[in-house]
Structure formats: structure tokens, C-alpha cells
Amino acid sequence: MMNLSDEEIVDRIIKGEQHLYEVLMRKFNQQLYRISMAIINDDKEAEDIMQTAYINAYQQLGNFKGKSSFSTWLTRILINESLLHKKRKIQLQKVLMETPVNQHHNDTPLKDLMNKELKLILEKAVADLPEKYRMVFVMREIQEMSTTETMDALNLGESNVKIRLSRAKEMLRDGLYGYWEPKQVYEFNLIRCDVVVNYVMDKIRID
Secondary structure: OOOOOHHHHHHHHHOOOHHHHHHHHHHHHHHHHHHHHHHHOOHHHHHHHHHHHHHHHHHOHHHOOOOOOHHHHHHHHHHHHHHHHHHHHHHHHHHOOOOOOOOOOOOOHHHHOOOHHHHHHHHHHHHOOOHHHHHHHHHHHHOOOOHHHHHHHHOOOHHHHHHHHHHHHHHHHOOOHHHOOHHHOOOOOHHHHHHHHHHHHHHHOOO
């Protein structure tokens, strides 16, 4: 599969090689997880959203026309699903606003890794950014998406992407930005990768 483009793999899936969808999921799991976390900031909810987005994308593969890259197309589906989930969550919180809501604990995959305290501090700093800056920052600096890919995924102009990225860095710079590693934030380990892949493949598999 190494010499096949995403678009070629999609074409083969559409023609019946359903098992190849796993190749695409494993390729994009880290990217989608980080972007969903930038919106939702809850690792379990982000995982659920990824599964839904993958299933939706699979069901819509026939509509993929190649006008943008498969990565961009898939990312848009993930973003839409994440924003929809966030909207529903806000609506639910409004209904339950009189009931105390306990914040979730920092039980993320990061806690079992080296320097977990620092990583949680860094993750919180990124999570505390306003959403419009956090989204661009995660895509450009953490996921290392190109400016063009970020523009396409968020429907922003180039200047807006650059301005938001610059502003996000300014917000993080004091005491943080000089000594952190982007790859440490929102890591998606192999076990979580297997969970998402196996769930989606079970849902789409034709017996």
C-alpha cells in the first residue's frame, strides 16, 4: 500500500476492497484525534467522534470527487462532526445548568508517558486557547498540516491562518512555548488506534 495514493486506495475500496479502509484510518487517526481534541478537549468524546466521522466518511466515499485531497475531505467531516457534538453538548449543559457538573479528570493517554506533569500543563495551555486560535495552532504546529490544507479545512484565507497562528503562539510564549515539543500534545497511542479501527471496521464489514 506504500506506493498507492489516498485517492487510489479510496477507488479500490469503492470497487470492493473494503479491508483497505483500515489503511486510511491508521494513517489519519493521529491527525483526526488532535483536531477533534482542539474542538472538544475530551479524549473519550474525541474518540467517539472519530468513529462516527469514519463511518460517515465511508458511507460517503462515492461522493468524494477529488476536488480537494482526501485528507482535507476527511478532516472536514471530522470537524463538522466535532462541532455538531459540541453544539449538542452545550445545549444539554443549558438544560442541566442547575445541576453541578464535575469536570472530567486528566485521565488521558499522556498520563502514562514520561514527563506526564509537563505534558498535561502543555495540553491545558493549548486547550485554554480560544477555539479559533487553538484550531489553527493544532493543525499547523502539532499536526504539521500545511497552510493550504488548514485554509481548505477551515475555509479561511491565508492571512487569517497566519494571523491566528501567530496570535496563538503569542498566547503560549510566556513561560511555555520556548521549551515544549508539539508531538507530546494530544498523542494517540497504538491501543487507542486499534480500538477506533476495530470498531469502525466491525461497523462497515459486510459478512
